Amino acid sequence: MEALDPLDYKILEILQVNNMASQREIGNTIGLSAPAVQRRIVRMREMGVIKKDIAVLDPEHLGQLITIVVQVEMETDKVELVTKTKRKFEQTPQVQQCYYVTGEADFILIMVVHNMKEYETLTHELFFNNPGIQRFKSSICMDIVKSGLSLPVPKSDK
Amino acid sequence: MEALDPLDYKILEILQVNNMASQREIGNTIGLSAPAVQRRIVRMREMGVIKKDIAVLDPEHLGQLITIVVQVEMETDKVELVTKTKRKFEQTPQVQQCYYVTGEADFILIMVVHNMKEYETLTHELFFNNPGIQRFKSSICMDIVKSGLSLPVPKSDK
DNA sequence: TTTTAAAATGAAACAAACTTGCACAAATCA
DNA sequence: TGATTTGTGCAAGTTTGTTTCATTTTAAAA
Incomplete structure (x- = not known):
C-alpha cells in the first residue's frame, strides 16, 4: 500500500x-x-494510520476522579513475565496509559481511579500479586496541565 | 445546568x-x-462533559517517532514560576501530556519527537533555559503498551 | 519524446445522517 | 388536582457522507 x-x-x-x-x-x-x-x-x-475516533471527556464532570502516575520497577530478566505484565496492564480499565521505558523504572502508568480505596485494591492486584515487580512509586496528579494524543505530523510544506 | x-x-x-x-x-x-x-x-x-472529538493516529505510520517520559523537578517555591512553566509546556507541540504531581518530581511529561537532536534542542528550551528547574530525568519509551484517554464512567446499571 | 496504463480527481446523483418543529407524555411543583 | 417544566418520538427539512462515472493527471513504458 x-x-x-x-x-x-x-x-x-x-x-x-x-x-x-x-x-x-x-x-x-x-x-x-x-x-x-x-x-x-x-x-x-x-x-491503520487513523486508529480510532473518540470523544474526549472532561474528568471534572465525572465525579471526583484521581489521576495517578505510577513508576514500576520489575525484574526484567524473564521476558515472559514482562509480556504477561504488559497484558495485565492493558486489560485493566483504570490503566489509561502504559509505557515500557528505559531507566530506573520499567513501566510508567497513568491510572485513573474514583478513590484511594480503589487504588489500593488495584495495587494489590497489579503489583503485590505480581512476583516480578520489585517496587513502585505513586505520584498523585494535582493538575492535568495538558492532555491529548496528538502526534507531530511530518511537515506538509511542499 | x-x-x-x-x-x-x-x-x-x-x-x-x-x-x-x-x-x-x-x-x-x-x-x-x-x-x-x-x-x-x-x-x-x-x-463541557465532552471536551473534543479527535482521530487517534498510529505513531508507527508517521515516521520514526520517539516517545519520552520526562520527570521534572523544580523549585516550587515561586507560584508564578510554576504557572509560567505550565504555560510553556502547554504551548510546546512536542509535549503531548503534562501532569503536575506530588512526590519527588513535580512534572511528568509525555513527549513525542522525531529524533534525539530535536529532543536535545527542546531540553535546552524547556529546562536549561528555565531557572526554576533543578533536574530532569528522561526515560525513553521502548513500547507504548497502552494508549488512550478513556475515563471510568459512573456505573449506569440502574 | 510519445504512448499507454494506472491512479486520482471533480461533478452529479444518491443515500444516510443530522437537525428542527411540533404534539404528546412523564415528572415536578404549587 | 392543575399547571409547568422537561424530555420524548415522529416527521419534515437540511446537511453530510457516499457512489458513479467521465475526465484529468501521473508515471511508466516504448
Whole structure:
C-alpha cells in the first residue's frame, strides 16, 4: 500500500484536532473536493494510520476522579513475565496509559481511579500479586496541565 | 445546568470508544430515539462533559517517532514560576501530556519527537533555559503498551 | 519524446445522517 | 388536582457522507 503525501498529512493534522470537521470543510481548507477527502480518509483508516475516533471527556464532570502516575520497577530478566505484565496492564480499565521505558523504572502508568480505596485494591492486584515487580512509586496528579494524543505530523510544506 | 443520568453515561461510554457511532445506532443500543440521543450529546458538549472529538493516529505510520517520559523537578517555591512553566509546556507541540504531581518530581511529561537532536534542542528550551528547574530525568519509551484517554464512567446499571 | 496504463480527481446523483418543529407524555411543583 | 417544566418520538427539512462515472493527471513504458 502506498505512502502518504502532503495532502494526507494536512488531513491528519485537522482530524487529529477535530474529527467532526466535514469533508467539504476539510476540502476547502486543503484545496480538494469532498469525495477526494473522503477517499483519502477511508484509505488511511484501512491502512491503520487513523486508529480510532473518540470523544474526549472532561474528568471534572465525572465525579471526583484521581489521576495517578505510577513508576514500576520489575525484574526484567524473564521476558515472559514482562509480556504477561504488559497484558495485565492493558486489560485493566483504570490503566489509561502504559509505557515500557528505559531507566530506573520499567513501566510508567497513568491510572485513573474514583478513590484511594480503589487504588489500593488495584495495587494489590497489579503489583503485590505480581512476583516480578520489585517496587513502585505513586505520584498523585494535582493538575492535568495538558492532555491529548496528538502526534507531530511530518511537515506538509511542499 | 442539570446533572447526568444513566442514559447520558451510556452515551459517553460509547462515544469515548467510538465517536463515529451514529445517533440511531446509539439510540438502538440504549433504547432511545435518534433525536433524543442527539439532544443529549449537544447538551453534554455545551456543558463541557465532552471536551473534543479527535482521530487517534498510529505513531508507527508517521515516521520514526520517539516517545519520552520526562520527570521534572523544580523549585516550587515561586507560584508564578510554576504557572509560567505550565504555560510553556502547554504551548510546546512536542509535549503531548503534562501532569503536575506530588512526590519527588513535580512534572511528568509525555513527549513525542522525531529524533534525539530535536529532543536535545527542546531540553535546552524547556529546562536549561528555565531557572526554576533543578533536574530532569528522561526515560525513553521502548513500547507504548497502552494508549488512550478513556475515563471510568459512573456505573449506569440502574 | 510519445504512448499507454494506472491512479486520482471533480461533478452529479444518491443515500444516510443530522437537525428542527411540533404534539404528546412523564415528572415536578404549587 | 392543575399547571409547568422537561424530555420524548415522529416527521419534515437540511446537511453530510457516499457512489458513479467521465475526465484529468501521473508515471511508466516504448
